[in-house]
Amino acid sequence: MQRVRPALPVLRALALICATALAATACSDPTAGDGGGGGAGSSPAARVDPTARLDGVKLTMWTAQNTLGAPRQVIDAFEKATGATVEAQAVPDLYEQNVPTKLASGDRPDLMFWQPSVSTLPFVQPHRNLLPLDGEPWAAKLGDTEKSLGVVDGTRYAAIVTSPAVLGVYYNKDVFRKAGLTEAQFPHGYAELLKLGHTVKDRAGVAAFYESGGDKWPLQWHTQVQLTDLDQRWWDGLNTNKEKWTDPAVVRAITTYKDQLLGAGLAQKNYRTGTFTGSADALWNGEAAMVLNVTSFQTQLQAQHTTAEIDRRIGWFPVSNSDADGLYSPDQTNGVVAFRTGDEKRQNAARQFLAFWLGPDYPAYIEAMKIPSVQPAVPSPDGLPETSLAQLKALPTADGVFQAKAIVAPDTHLWLADMIYGKKTPREVAQAIQDQFAQVAKAQGAPGF
Template identity: 70%
Template sequence: MKRTATAVALICAAALTLSACSDDTANQASTGGGSGGAGGGEIDPTAPLDGVELTFWTAQNTVNAADQVIEAFEEATGAKVTTEAIPDLYEQNVPTRLASGERPDLMFWQPSISTLPFIQPQQNLLPLDDEPWVDDLGPIEQSLGVIDDTRYAAIVTSPAMLGVYYNKDVFAEAGITEDDFPTSYDELLQLGHRVQDETDAAGFYEVGGDQWPLQWQVQVQLTDLPDSWWEGLNRNEESWTDPAVVDAIEKYNDELLGAGLAQEGYRTATFTGQAEALWEGSSAMALNVTSFQSQLQAQHSTEEIDERIGWFPIANSEPRGLYSPDQTNGVVAFATGDEERQNAARQFLAFWLGPDYADFIDARKIPSVQPDVPNPEGMPQTAIDQVEELADAHGVFQAKAIVAPNMHIALAEMIYGERSPREVAEYVENEFDDVAGAQGAEGF
């Protein structure tokens, strides 16, 4: 099958990052990381840092995410932290910048086994195993940011949760109560039919225009695959063309989209439109991750959200949520060869996850990653419900597979009739194999 431009870009990013391991800058950084600032020493989070300047790379859509902690750190220490937004696509442009020899001091980066390797942590990053905040993280958060038993990322926000947002008024009109919430994906589809039989609302709002949310309806159906299957996939012993994967894609195509359970115009619909449709009640349900929650909180008060919107977890055969690492969950510190800046970067992380953490999450009204630090007051009930489900959640494939293929791109082609469900699975398998091979993964 013809390789897509996106797959090629991912492969090139991996190859560029690999090649950077042999250039002088990368070797110098690795040496610097080993000799100073690599962790293990005592850290005073508020020690003076007058005259020290740090750079912090972020994606364009998260350029303000760390503003509170940066301002507090600068005030407490006298340091200067400059934020630089890397143009989209972030996951492709960062490895290219690193390959050219550029290094920030700190950077937001997805702390998953599928994305962390793209910046070659063993060569480029400071190990963070012995930092003072590590043992304070919750169990799911402690599982993130680790490659080959070494921690390379601080976990500063809770992973996104995947579940079903619903309009309470539409459910009430359809006579749906919490006792009717589905306990399987099949029951979720049945709930969509019930909504459409009893109301004028569409069962689901699907986002074909922005594409990336298309994957979630398939992802929740893969939760019965055992850990051994994912381990086999990562050794090239299992395939994305497994019947379980193909069947999940077929069910989405035939029994949701083909059955008319999505709104009209779903092929060109947007993420922003999804939030608007759920809020106004023209669609009853939206299956999405916590970025949808953030969209709601940016537009409506907690009281308004609590009155109109609810949330419940769902997996293929049980009422269980899925967690999805994202770019703002993890912060990495680079081995720059400058010991003063490396130690200052470690101090910044210790400040963030130490004396400032309660203020940080309160400013953003987001869940805590530290069990001993309570969630801030004023969070919507939908957010609270997601926090309660995190400890028992399944991981999405970005958290289980060594490469996170762009399934949504192939699904977007499928909804226009340009690919069959089987061809979507083949696309994913080809991209997975290509990128894993470019990264030098064992078995590929």
Template identity: 30%
Template sequence: MPRSARRTSLFATALAITVTTVTACAGGDTATQSGKAAATEGPAPKGVTLTLWHNTADSPALLNLYKAYEKKSGNTIKLVDIPADSFPSTVQTKWATGARPDILEWHGNQTDALSLNVAANMLDLSKLSFVRKEADLAKVSGSVGGKTYAATIGALSVSGIFYNKQVFAQAGLEPPENYDDLAADCKTLKAKAPDVAPLFEAGGSQWPPQILSAFNYLAESNDNQAYDASILDGKAKLSDADGPFVAALTAYDKLRRAGCFNSDRTTAKWEDQMKAVLEGKAAMVAQNSDSIGLLNADANGDTAEVDASVGFVGVSATKPVATYAPSPLGTYYVPSTGDSQKERAAVDFIEFATGAGYADYIKEAKIIPTLSGATTPELQGLLQDVKKAYDQGATLSFNSEIPGFGNFGPESSKLLAAQESPQQVAEKMQAYYRQAAAAAKQ
């Protein structure tokens, strides 16, 4: 299978070479200093309290990394929990009020970076040593205008299909490879396992329906960012009736009309869908690899139980292709708050997380490193499935470089609820894209 040159280069550096892959209102006014470089000279201050807006899905290893930094530095990290099931909307709402943390855990893809105007609001981290160790990943994650504004230490977020092995075995099914397989498996499961939801959706959290309604389907179309380029160059529109985006939404809507989803699809949450596939109440869930931590937690830390129960494969329109993006879990920005002491301490945290504290974090997290120089630990079986799907030719998630896709969560949820048609959703997303692209040029 052909592999994206850019993806291959990233993985060779960030994964395959075994050393890869809020508030209570902290920190000051909205920054106006575009591209302000992070200060690294002189000793970092001690006794500083840093507010960190963090995703509640952070792994124990990340939480322990924060504690390790406190012990090493003499500074305090005040965690402000951002609920995982509403993470994007909650951060953006808080951000819009002018509230700022000292450290922000946030998505690395360009769409979400632009949504917070990182060039004006974050410190430029391009000269920090981790950028060299991230290699091509630094050009993708937290990167705008050729500058790197984020450090990514969490594993890459790979999206595909989680499936319950026992349910599939009992129904005599093999894991799906494409959307025709999903439809056929749905039909078989409805006949042979009527008490099991063939596909479990979580419209109550808004963002999960994006994965099956578009991201997975379009993986094969975005090899070497081809589909992204066609949209950005104006050669294609998201609203093209015969285009890949409308085809993705249409395929998703057919699954809905065929009764493939759970009865509470519009109200169920992300946590519900992962628990359902683990317990065999759902045969399949379209999600990303960040969710493995939740599966492990649902199994009370028994990773052997998770590995025995759940598998992972990549799927796209016609081929077994996964899609990936920098994960928000373990991707950190330093907002420009105007408080030079806190900014310097926040940069010190970045240097620790990507330096002295990194090896211990990777060892505890048992994930594929994103920085060179670290040894890949023994991986959980389900994560080995994810790595295999990535190795087979995963492509960068098509929304990563298209502005305006912060609105897709609510729109895909409307499609799930039959409140809008595929074409209506596509028309709206094209309008959002044009608005965001125009604003980015101002």
């Protein structure tokens, strides 16, 4: 599957759009009514026959431009099995910005890809606009991590069709061998990761890490890894305005990235202008030893190299601030939501489409897409790279990135980009994050803001 950049933090423009839309229309069609309205799907649904005939029924599904083909297999199979028609419609980039704008104007699809995280799902006002999906038979089949996604205020609004991206370290096996490193020396914590970086740089003579300041969005990951010791109480406090992004732990994480990685010469020389695609090339060619990134990096490798080639050259290991656990990061293709359209027949058909996708068609879907299964009872396809299998193994114990914990995901990467160009100090980066977080949380009507 060709994924968009996973866990993309909420854009400044999105914050302003939703602030305006909330004030005018609560980010929804004013005819939508509240979450307690009648009609199919407004309460936990009865059993759905995934292959019941739907001749003459037409559904629309919104996707991002670069994921228009992602639901193709299931759409084709569903149309053949039921007689329905499902039209995938690409929303222009930036997807996360344009979807709320279209919804605020009253336009809406029957189904839509949407990031199923607590920081992004609320932007489509699920209690007003979406069908609740509690009690659907596929919900109980999800893995533990996937069960935690797609839920707002205790109600499930998103079907989880793909596993969240996993954040960890991709490394070049040849470079590690040249440096005399083995799996026994993989780090158990971020401090050990930096120490490993010095070892590989000194012994192999290449950059320890490749950083993508030109594309900006990957800059967030080294800070993310260092926030995993903040417990759930801290995140609950942040979400109620009792804790702040200016907490010393956050400032310390940013400072460590600036001074002990970038300032210590562990990144490639052009880290300010490096790109995401450049990171894959540099790692493949042994010009950098490691890249800390999410599953979209895996997709980049698989687009250019065979599984056998990847297995020979690239490895992967998880790491967090004080142990060897990975992090999971929801993205736009993980979740599918169904809208309240006021048309009971289409709402039922949308629920049936999800039941088909995660029911009789699911083994064929993941086989066609060559992606891991979100259902433990359904085996993942054969032929996945070892790096992908390692990520799948790490997922059950992975910690969530801040997009999965904070009610707003600020544009951390933009402020970090300012820092690497000398425009902000770590303390000023943290303050910018806090200011945007509080602004959007207040616009959302979050308690305490």
